[in-house]
Structures are given as C-alpha cells and as structure tokens.
Amino acid sequence: MENNNVIVVTSGKGGVGKTTTSANVGTGLAKLGKKVCLIDTDIGLRNLDVVMGLENRIVYNLVDVVEGNCRVKQALIRDKRHPGLYLMPSAQTRDKTAVSPGQMIKVIEHLKEQFDYIILDCPAGIEQGFQNAIAGATRALVVTTPEVSAIRDADRIIGLLEANGFKQMDLIINRLRADMVKRGDMMSASDVVDILAIPLIGVIPDDENVVVSTNQGEPLVGKDTPAGQAYAHVVQRIEGKEVPFMNFDRGISFFAKVTGIFHKA
Amino acid sequence: MKHFFRRKSSCQVAKDRLKILLISDRVNCSPEMLELIKADIAKVISKYMKIDAENMDIQISAKKGGGGRGSKNPILYANIPILDIHKQ
Numbered sequence: 001m002e003n004n005n006v007i008v009v010t011s012g013k014g015g016v017g018k019t020t021t022s023a024n025v026g027t028g029l030a031k032l033g034k035k036v037c038l039i040d041t042d043i044g045l046r047n048l049d050v051v052m053g054l055e056n057r058i059v060y061n062l063v064d065v066v067e068g069n070c071r072v073k074q075a076l077i078r079d080k081r082h083p084g085l086y087l088m089p090s091a092q093t094r095d096k097t098a099v100s101p102g103q104m105i106k107v108i109e110h111l112k113e114q115f116d117y118i119i120l121d122c123p124a125g126i127e128q129g130f131q132n133a134i135a136g137a138t139r140a141l142v143v144t145t146p147e148v149s150a151i152r153d154a155d156r157i158i159g160l161l162e163a164n165g166f167k168q169m170d171l172i173i174n175r176l177r178a179d180m181v182k183r184g185d186m187m188s189a190s191d192v193v194d195i196l197a198i199p200l201i202g203v204i205p206d207d208e209n210v211v212v213s214t215n216q217g218e219p220l221v222g223k224d225t226p227a228g229q230a231y232a233h234v235v236q237r238i239e240g241k242e243v244p245f246m247n248f249d250r251g252i253s254f255f256a257k258v259t260g261i262f263h264k265a
Numbered sequence: 266m267k268h269f270f271r272r273k274s275s276c277q278v279a280k281d282r283l284k285i286l287l288i289s290d291r292v293n294c295s296p297e298m299l300e301l302i303k304a305d306i307a308k309v310i311s312k313y314m315k316i317d318a319e320n321m322d323i324q325i326s327a328k329k330g331g332g333g334r335g336s337k338n339p340i341l342y343a344n345i346p347i348l349d350i351h352k353q
Contacts, residue, residue, distance in 0.1 A: 148279050148286075155287050184274030191276065195283055 004168065006108055006118045007238070008137035010161075012153030014124030016145045017174040020210060020219075021231075022121035023051045025141070028221035028235030030085035034116040037076065039088040039107075041133040042123035043098055046090035053217020054079060054087050063091035066103040072110050081218070086115075096128045101135035108136030126160060134161065139168040142198065145175045146187040154196055170201035172234065177206045189245075202234035203245060292325050292339045299323055306343060315349035 009022045019042075026038040040048035043063065049055040060075040065088070072088075079085040088111075091098065111118055122133035134140070140161050144154040154171075161169055173189050180186035187195075189203045207227035213220035221231040226246075233243045273281075289296055307318040322344040 148283055151283055152286060152290065155290060159291065181276070184276045187276050187279055191280055195280070195287065 004138050005116060006112065006120070006137045007139045007141060008120040008122050008134050009141045009143060010122035010130065010133065010157055011143040011150070012124065012126065012157040013144075013150045016143050016150050017172075017204070018124075018143050019047045019051050019121050020214065021141065021143050021172055021174065021204075021234075022048060022119050023219045024221040024231040025235055025238065026117070026119045027052075027079075027082060027085060027219040028231055029117050029119075029238070030079070030082040031222055032235065032239065033084065035084040035086075035114065036117045036119065037086045037088060037111050037115045039111075039118065039120050040090035041099075041104070041120050042129060043090050043132075044092065044095045045123065046092050048121045049077075049087060049089045050217065051214055052079065052087055052219065054089075055217075058089045061089045061091045062107070063094050063098045065107055066099050072107060096123070096132065099132050101131050104132045105136045126156065130157075130160075134164055134166075138166075139170075140166050141170055141172055141201065142196075143172045143174055144192065144196070146173060146181075146189075146192055151187075151192060151195060158196060158198060169198045170237075171196055171198050172202040172204065173200070174204045175206040176203055200245075201237050202230060204230045204234075205246075288325055294325055299325070302341075303343075306345070310345060314347055314351070317346035317348050321345040 007025075009018050009025070011018050019040075022038060026036045030036045038048060038052070039062065040046050041062070042048075046061075049058060054077050057077050060070040062075065064070045065072050065075045075088055076086040077089065079087065088107075108118060118136075120133050120137055123129035142154050142157060142161075144150045158169060171193065173192050176189060177186055181188045189200065193200050205226040207225055209220055209223070209225040210227050213223075219231075220228040221235065222228055230246060233246070236243045285296075289299070303321065303323040306323070307316065307321060310316050311318070322342075324342045325339050
C-alpha cells in the first residue's frame with residue numbers, strides 16, 4: 001500500500017464538519033471499491049459512530065486496542081452497507097491521555113497492511129488529541145467554513161501540520177452559501193484559498209440534507225443533493241482524478257480545473 | 266442596495282481583518298508587541314530627524330511582495346514619514 005493514504009481530517013475549530021467529512025470521504029472511497037478504515041480519535045467525545053449509524057454495534061474501542069484488552073481486528077466494526085468499510089470507534093468514558101502518539105503510530109502501522117485508506121477523524125483543538133490524530137498520518141484534509149474564526153484556526157492548524165513535516169495538505173471549504181457570497185456577505189472559495197494558501201480539494205455547499213443524513217446515520221456522499229455531489233467529487237480528487245469545481249461562487253468558473261488557479265500554492 | 270457604494274461588504278471586512286490577524290498569528294507576534302516596537306523605533310529615529318510618528322506604519326509580513334506561507338523568515342516593514350531630515 002502507498003503510505004500516503006493515511007489521511008487526517010482536521011480543522012482546529014470545532015463544529016465545522018470534520019466528522020461529517022470523515023464519514024463521507026470514507027464512505028465515498030468504499031463506494032469506489034477501496035478498503036477503508038475510519039478511526040475516531042476523539043476520545044471522550046466520540047461521534048463518528050453515530051454519524052455513520054454504527055453506534056449500536058460497538059463492543060471494543062481504540063483505547064481497548066492500545067491497552068491490549070482486545071486485538072485490533074476485534075475493535076473494527078464492519079459497515080454492512082458498504083463492503084470494505086470499517087470503523088474503529090473511540091472510547092466515550094476516557095480522556096485524551098489514554099492514548100499516546102506512539103501508540104497511535106503502532107495501531108496505524110498494523111492497519112496499513114490491510115487497508116487502502118485510513119481516515120483519522122481528529123478532535124477539535126491543538127492539544128494531545130490533535131497530536132495523537134496526526135502522529136500516524138502522512139496527509140491532511142483541512143476543513144474550514146468561510147468564517148473568520150474557522151479560517152483563523154485552520155491557519156494555525158496548517159502551521160502546526162507544516163511544523164510536523166506534512167507535505168500534502170488539502171483544503172475543504174464547508175457550508176458555503178452561494179447566495180451570501182453573491183451579495184458580498186460571505187467569503188468566496190477563492191478568497192479563502194488566497195488566505196490559507198494550500199490547494200483546494202473541495203467546496204461543500206451548505207445543504208440541509210447533511211442534517212437529514214446525520215439524523216438517519218447514513219452519509220450522503222454520491223446522493224443526488226448538492227453536498228452529496230460535492231463530497232463525491234472530493235473523493236474522486238483524493239483518488240487523483242481531475243474533477244471541475246461546481247459553480248458555487250463568483251470566484252470559480254464551472255470549467256476551472258483542479259490544476260488551474262488553485263494549485264499555485 | 267442603497268448602502269452599496271458607501272459601505273464595505275462584510276466579506277471585504279472579514280478579509281481585511283483576517284489579513285492583519287494572520288500575519289501576527291503566523292509570526293507569533295501580538296499587535297501590542299508591534300505597538301511597542303513601533304514606539305521604540307520612533308524614539309530612536311527621532312534622535313536624528315523629525316518624523317511623523319502618528320502616521321508611521323509597522324508591519325510584519327510573511328514574505329516579500331505579499332502573503333503566502335512557507336517562508337521561514339518574515340520581514341519587518343517600517344514606513345516612517347520624515348517631516349524634517351535636518352533636525353538639530
């Protein structure tokens with residue numbers, strides 16, 4: 001397996017859509033026939049299991065694995081809807097100090113042999129939970145929304161990732177509202193790319209179907225909704241395909257290619 | 266719409282605020298510290314010439330010629346208007 005496929009989904013700020021993005025990217029890659037392992041690294045505040053609709057099937061978790069209470073395989077929940085998709089849930093009753101970066105690297109080394117992709121859902125913040133999540137990763141998806149606070153935190157995260165030797169960092173701009181961009185009340189995708197200066201890999205429009213899909217515990221990637229399509233495009237770009245960006249705002253033309261203006265960084 | 270020509274859009278306000286904010290975030294230098302540096306520079310230059318301390322401008326920029334990241338050495342820019350170069 002190529003070692004560039006251990007991807008951490010991170011943002012700094014909470015509530016911008018890390019878990020939703022992890023769930024959709026993981027599910028989308030599995031739909032393309034890849035073997036994918038999602039790991040929830042948010043110890044004490046696990047959520048990826050509910051977003052994936054797998055909360056009733058948890059027996060063991062990440063902390064059990066690192067403490068040796070079970071084998072790695074026993075903690076993996078297979079998603080029956082998508083062959084090849086597995087979730088390693090986090091512990092709900094422990095805290096971040098239960099796992100160390102070294103232990104994370106060991107777990108990932110073990111999983112790497114069996115999976116095409118490992119997606120790590122990172123907790124908010126820049127403390128130990130963040131250090132744990134990035135320890136074994138080689139690539140990052142930085143999620144932000146077009147808001148001052150989220151962009152500021154994303155910038156800080158990008159700096160920390162750079163300091164930790166990350167070479168590949170891609171930006172996902174979540175919850176963009178084309179109508180607000182049009183009337184000058186929201187930064188456009190290209191405004192955000194200009195500020196953060198890392199390559200753009202996806203623009204997810206604000207879509208109420210995301211809430212519906214979270215209610216139902218089934219990621220909407222690939223479904224016929226604006227966010228479902230946008231996530232499907234992100235997945236294809238992760239796989240190295242060139243997909244034109246959808247025309248959500250004045251900054252991006254329908255035919256603008258991924259390799260075009262956005263790869264100047 | 267009637268405010269269109271008078272008021273900056275909130276998008277532009279956000280961009281302007283972020284630009285300044287991120288410069289100090291990136292070099293780990295607070296606006297307060299910049300003010301102190303500015304005051305000290307003004308004091309030193311004032312020994313030799315009369316300057317317009319009110320209108321001097323101090324900035325830390327990540328890279329020459331605008332933003333962008335990856336530059337390891339930020340640059341301190343000082344724009345100091347001189348009122349009288351022959352101060353005695």
